[in-house]
Amino acid sequence: MREEKPKAPSQKNKSAKTKSWFWPIVYSGIAIVFVGMIWGYNAFMKEDSPGSADIAQQAPNDNLVVETNASKETLKYPFSEDLLDDVAILQDYYDAEASEEVRENALLVFDQQYVTNTGVSISVLGQPFEVVAAMSGTVAEVINDPFSGDEIILSHADGKQTIYGSVSGILVKKGDEVTQGQPLGTASENELNTEAGIHLHFEVHEDGVPVNPGSYLGFQ
Numbered sequence: 001m002r003e004e005k006p007k008a009p010s011q012k013n014k015s016a017k018t019k020s021w022f023w024p025i026v027y028s029g030i031a032i033v034f035v036g037m038i039w040g041y042n043a044f045m046k047e048d049s050p051g052s053a054d055i056a057q058q059a060p061n062d063n064l065v066v067e068t069n070a071s072k073e074t075l076k077y078p079f080s081e082d083l084l085d086d087v088a089i090l091q092d093y094y095d096a097e098a099s100e101e102v103r104e105n106a107l108l109v110f111d112q113q114y115v116t117n118t119g120v121s122i123s124v125l126g127q128p129f130e131v132v133a134a135m136s137g138t139v140a141e142v143i144n145d146p147f148s149g150d151e152i153i154l155s156h157a158d159g160k161q162t163i164y165g166s167v168s169g170i171l172v173k174k175g176d177e178v179t180q181g182q183p184l185g186t187a188s189e190n191e192l193n194t195e196a197g198i199h200l201h202f203e204v205h206e207d208g209v210p211v212n213p214g215s216y217l218g219f220q
Contacts, residue, residue, distance in 0.1 A: 073135050073136060073156075073157075073158075073180055074135075074216070075134050075135055075160075075162075075204065075213075075216040075217060076134050076135070076180060076181070076217075077132075077134065077217055078122070078131055078132060078133070078134045078162070078164060078200060078202050079122065079124065079129055079130065079131060079132060079187075079200070080129075080130065080132065083124050083129060086124050086125050087122060087123070087124055088122075088123045088124075088125075089120050089121065089122060089123075090121040090122070090123050090195075090196045090199055091105055091106060091108065091117050091120065091121035091193075091196060092105045092106040092117065092120060092214075093106060093117055093118070093119060093120050093210075093212040093213060093214060094106035094107070094116035094117050094118070095212055108193060118203055118210040119163065119165070119201050119202050119203030119204075119210065119213065120201075120202050120203075120213050120214070121193065121196045121199045121200070121201055121202075122187070122199055122200040122201075122202055123187075123196065123197065123198065123199045123200075124187070126197055126198055127198060128168075128186050128187055128188060128198055129186070129187050129200075130183050130185075130186060130187075131164050131167055131183070131184045131185050131186060131187055131200055132181050132182060132183055132184060133154060133162075133178045133179065133180055133181060133182045133184055134154075134162050134180070134202075134204075135154070135156045135158075135160070135162065135180050136156070136157070136177075136178060136179045136180045137154040137155050137156040137157065137162070137177075137178060138154065138155050138175065138176070138177055138178070139152065139153070139154060139172045139173060139174050139175060139176040139177075139178060140153045140154060140155040140161065140174070141153040141174060142170060142172065142173060142174055146190075146191070147190065147191050147192055148165065148166075148190055148191075148192040148193075149165050149166030149167065149168075149188060149189075149190030149192065149193075149201070150165075150166075150167050150168060150170055150185070151163060151164065151165045151166075151167065152164040152167060152170060152172065152184050152185065154178065159206070159207070160204060160205065160206055161204075161205040161208075162202070162203065162204055162205075163201075163202070163203035163204075163205065164184055164185070164200060164201075164202060165190075165200070165201035165202075165203070166187060166188055166189065166190045166193070166196075166199055166200060166201045167184065167185040167186065167187065167188065167200065168185060168186050168187075168188035169185050169186045170184065170185040171183055171184055171185055172184055172185075187199055187200040204216065
């Protein structure tokens with residue numbers, strides 16, 4: 001009996017086997033490449049942009065916040081509002097259109113001459129009281145003058161300047177940033193205006209020109 005030789009596998013069968021493993025390998029390779037691209041992109045973006053921890057560590061621009069808030073402020077009294085009931089305006093701001101009585105009360109006598117008052121003279125029961133910043137700003141100048149009384153000039157974000165005269169025990173210096181309501185010193189007396197006794201001479205300037213503080217503040 002003749003022994004039959006085993007038949008060699010046909011080309012068709014070989015092709016079927018090749019297809020059974022070829023495409024899964026191709027798909028797996030594409031998936032690996034795609035995942036690698038995504039991982040690389042995320043790693044690059046993480047290094048390129050600050051993370052949440054970095055953002056938390058960044059110092060905020062405090063000066064910008066202060067300046068923004070200051071530009072929205074309105075003028076307040078240069079003393080604690082708790083003292084308002086005891087405040088007296090000894091001498092008014094000189095306004096040519098004001099009543100005769102107000103104009104007379106706004107004339108200061110110095111060296112036998114009348115001088116118009118460019119601010120208001122504020123007294124609290126004739127006693128020393130704490131002088132505070134009417135608005136946030138920068139100390140533009142501190143003037144020491146024993147005759148007319150020491151003076152503080154503040155510049156503000158809206159372009160105004162406020163001036164605080166006849167002040168002793170000054171707590172700020174030129175260049176300091178101050179906030180609204182911050183203590184500046186204590187009202188005192190001076191030789192220029194002895195008639196007023198212990199008082200604060202308060203001025204408001206716009207574009208370098210004195211204006212009536214009463215147009216912003218309702219002094220009693």
